Amino acid sequence: MTRQDASDDNGRWSDLGRPPLNASALRRALVREGGLWSEVELVARTGSTNSDLAARAAKGDVPEGYVLVAEEQTAGRGRLDRQWTAPARSGLFFSVLLRPAEVPVARWGWLPLLTGVAVATGLSRAAGVDTALKWPNDLLVTVAGEERKTGGILAERAGDDGVVVGVGVNVSLRADELPVPQAGSLALAGAAGTDRDPLLRAVLRSLEDWYGRWREAGGDPASSGLQETYAAGCATLGRVVRAELPGDRSVTGEAVAVDGDGRLVLATAEGVREPVGAGDIVHLRPA
Template identity: 80%
Template sequence: MTPRDDSESSPSRWSDLDRPPLNATSLSRGLVREGGLWRAVDVVQRTGSTNTDLVARAADGTADEGTVLVAEEQTAARGRLDRQWTAPPRSGLFFSVLLRPAEVPVHHWGWLPLLTGVAVATGLSRAAGVDTALKWPNDLLVTVGDQERKAGGILAERAGDDAVVIGVGVNVTLRAGELPVPQAGSLTLAGAVSTDRDPLLRGVLRSLEDWYGRWRGAGGDAAACGLQET
């Protein structure tokens, strides 16, 4: 799906000073390196779904393993069971990554959503100072008051025979009045020490690179890479 240009009808990228835009140049400089997993970090202002876009790019050969596609706003994002995921522009982390785990038998690929969840939880704990729990199969939970609330989700999709696209959505600065449902949460509502999305995204992607490298190096064996211990 081609990202739509809604610049004439949408507010300025700087209209909400509490939600500055991501810095694509800085993200690329901090994540793309020789010998690393991440090959490109593309940031778009608005699209339907980063997963849909990246699956299409994988199919037509225009995206390599390690491509990261980030959207400031998604208009047709999907969660598990095709549930809709909505959030205000620049209020969260909405991104997808393309992985081609050629060394790992396909029957082990089912570990990728859990691996991603562990990586995201670890990265957010370090970068935002918020304890994040996982609820199988794909929910990211934070504690707001005395309640555990869903603040994010993960969606994995096959992209042809040799690739997987994993989408992640995390509510970062959603305020109470912006929650899609009362039982939802965000890093802000959970008392995060930082809601600057640039270092949050870098922390999450570095954590994912670390966990993916361990898992791939172990041939997809969840016990050998430490995934089963989490």
Template identity: 80%
Template structure:
């Protein structure tokens, strides 16, 4: 007989063990490194909301991880949730004071590159990036969304900062998918779904990419961010439709990501038009 509190027990699903917070801190928080603190909480509404509320009191490099999110947020305030310990749900606090604010828009794209790079090393699986902030995996012969990224400005007494949140489906099963177009590392056939090494790999990759970007003054070309993002972006080379505010849509071929991180569409009229992240309501393959 199943105990009445089984769903609340951290060991109720042995296939989804809890993260080892102490081990993660020992591995990631070190003198001279980016990550200055790492906290794992059993559950919360949104790690982005929680970390942004504490930005004044935290140093750059604070990491907040939740075993479960009940009100995770994506772009345009879309809401989503997932079973406890079925994924990686975390946010980091970045304060790139030495980078011009106009280049901070690259941070969600930088995070996408870092997550994809870290997963390719640790999970042994190929991923792709859908502009501006989705992580794609292949399940069967279908391209599905396994993760998303949300960057939000957080003002503090010591200056501005950015909270970057990552949500990644790791062991989500077919019957647990919120929508048929969702996926997970497990469904994509990842050889490993142990969340501890996956999180360590992603954070190490993010530290490296962020450090290179800052060293280049936020220049996406000098830091190789722009070319690396383009190389891993599944949107480029495709005919897409960008649905914009005011019931306007734009159809064309995605031909480039420009120096400001915008997606450049070549329309049927022979015009190349950049689309900014703030203007995109939904981006999908057309036809």
């Protein structure tokens, strides 16, 4: 990966509509004594921030709260190794290292949902765009009256005591740059601004806040307010969906709740309430 600081003004930054992030300003705003964020590293280009940070975390090279941001990812990954690509400087592509030692490992499955709440909250405040959550790891915006995916979250274990959480958000993508017609961006959703510096600051401050609440509650999603807030922002709830599972099995039902383990609860036509875990699901589609 190639490190990139604000002082670099070569031809890679010729697109004035997509200026580079300011690494020094981000550090000044986010890294503080007693805070979660210990370092903000900005690189011009890499394959995957999640892969890079997870490899370094496994070696013990980086502390909790390390943030790795890329201007461009060439091999970004979503859940189940689905590819995520976007033009350079068109979005937020970053990963953070968390070590929630106070929280039982059984509750770590809430981290991608917590991150979704934090990102949606931060983007709503900073961009003025309503952002909804599609269980388990997608961020949705409304473009021309249609819900579209504008971002995704991927959480992966890093060693015995860490989790790397990666976030990708389309910020300034134009219609002709979308990877698929169902994709969206903050710009296409009518964002008040697409300056990525304040967007990233808002998202990371929101993540620090929610992670602190959850950790202080010992990872309890109810007492931390996380479970209720996630449900309030989850566009999946109240809809009839089909969960496609491994082994060509599927479950169809109304999504009625997210339970204490972060699983989506489906009420089937047979009157059964069946919880589905994020680690088990291959696709979640409208029925």
